[in-house]
Amino acid sequence: MDGLVSVDGEVSAAVRAADGEAFGGLAERYRPELRVYCYRMLGSYDEAEDLVQEALLRAWRYRGSFQGRSTFRAWLYRIATNVCLDFLDRHPRQPRPGGTGRPTEVPWLQPYPDRLPEPVAAREAEPEAVAVARETIELAFVVAIQHLPPRQRAVLILRDVLGWSAAETATLLETSVAAVKSALQRARPVLREHLPERRAVQATAAPLAERERELLRRFMAAHERADMAAFADLLSEDVRLSMPPLPYSFAGRAAVVAFVEDALGSGSPLHRGQWRGVPVVANRQPAMAGYIRLPGEPAYEPQVLDVLRVEGTRITEIVAFEPGVFGAFGLPAILL
Template sequence: MEGEGAAAVRGGDEVVFAELAQRYRWELRVHCYRMVGSFDEAEDLVQETLLRAWRYRESFQGRSTFRAWLYRIATNVCLDFLDRRPRPLMPDEVGGPPEVSWLQPFPDRLLEPVAERAAEPETVLVARETIELAFLVAIQRLPARQRAVLILRDVLGWSASETGELLEMSVAAVKSALQRARPVLRAHLPQHHPGQAPAPVTALTGQERELLRRFMVAHERADIAAFAELLSEDVRLSMPPLPYLFVGRTDVAAFAENAMGPGSALHRGCWRGVPVQANRQPAMAGYLRRPGEPVYRAQVLDVLRVEDGKIVEITAFGPEIFAAFGLPATLP
């Protein structure tokens, strides 16, 4: 199809172009998301990629695949965006490493192609280790071009020559950029994270599903003691884009007490949790019905990272992200 479609695309055949572009839209969105760390911005950048591809369709000569051509455009769109909008890392309040304030979660329901595409040889498996929030935060600490090299080489498996051609770099420059990027990535990943050569793990484990169930029950009952039992000793809680970071079971449980305990303005409200998946991690969409209100309103989306049977990290996002997960703003 691609070989036959090259002339049609160059000739301005909108139907052929749309069919080819739609086949890769889902993975281009994942690629842009890894580059910028924001779901909303990735959506905009994919749209810009396809508009730019159509505008410059005559440059597609068919020497590479249509997919590789789109990746070249998408990567350059992201690099242009990052060049226009430098990303200063935001210092947290406890003196730890700077936080990625623009971070947003990615709905698992959008991580796979449609069923008929899944069996194609070129389909990219979105492995957990390359989409987890911890990985996203770590690669945001790399300069943009090093980030692109690492994603193309270690995540997508492109060769050094393919990467160099896409980025207009020599093979030696690609190898040098990768050698500089890998140690930085490893330094900022959790201790048990593999860092490269990820295993193709996508599904939640039974342990993760059970911890998520207990997490939701503890919230719905405002049971701070039950909540604390689920946490590791060195658990971290962050709330991008807010500059708050709580580290350790005692501090995280104290925050939960302030948010849901008897002294909280929310204590008399009723919580309801909806299980979801984000970035191949268990997550809860939390809804709150305040006293006197007839409905539960979207409040928070908590994404959990689990290790050794405990929650080691909670990343809490605001209700503005619910729509991307297909979640309603209210529940009856």
């Protein structure tokens, strides 16, 4: 608590002195966790980056409204929440029906690069911060929460992910405790409906498990050899493949293997290309940045970022992203 008091006192002093550099330095401490918060709200890494920047600029512009009645962190979360809600009000959007007829496709979905981790603070060190469970940053959770109306989304993240009390959440959203409880009661069943049935629960931010690293190695090797049999052996029977923002999805091992085989088959311009995979971690899940070198070309060019969901010894979902996301992961533009 002493650390919180110190930060808030420094903020008040920076506000009184109109010291932009000091205020910005204090606000920057919270950028990483605000980025993850906005990412959960929006499902898009690029939009989260933009809106966190807008929130911090808004915080400086309206710095005089910080009176110390709440913590500086809570005040920043209020501003970030309002920025997100304003954005979603201006750009309303709904998940579209997937291949099964259920609204499981989120065209604006982007992966979150784990080279930008969310800081974890113990409750003893910072009472308002909690260690974030792995499953609340996984793509399955981010997709599922997009089905909620924006204010319900904010309530669920603040209450169930960040561990804020109903009173704290009500203050932030400028509503009543009863309204917060009601919103949470409505949000939880919707979230459960859209989460995978066998979703792995791992309340940890630890590195990938060895089984995940091994499956990722085999996944990359199968791509580099264009070995369809080895690729098929990695997949669960009910595996799913989606490719946001493209409106394509495939369900079941046979359908996924057929699609990949066709994409790499003799009729495809990729057929004679050589693949190289770079292992990365996205949303605390194993992922491969796939590069391809076509005949006559000197370098491997970015092609796809595959994020894998692993259950047991099989891959149960592949979300394939376009190479425009490579920059956020610090990946090279080409491989020689």
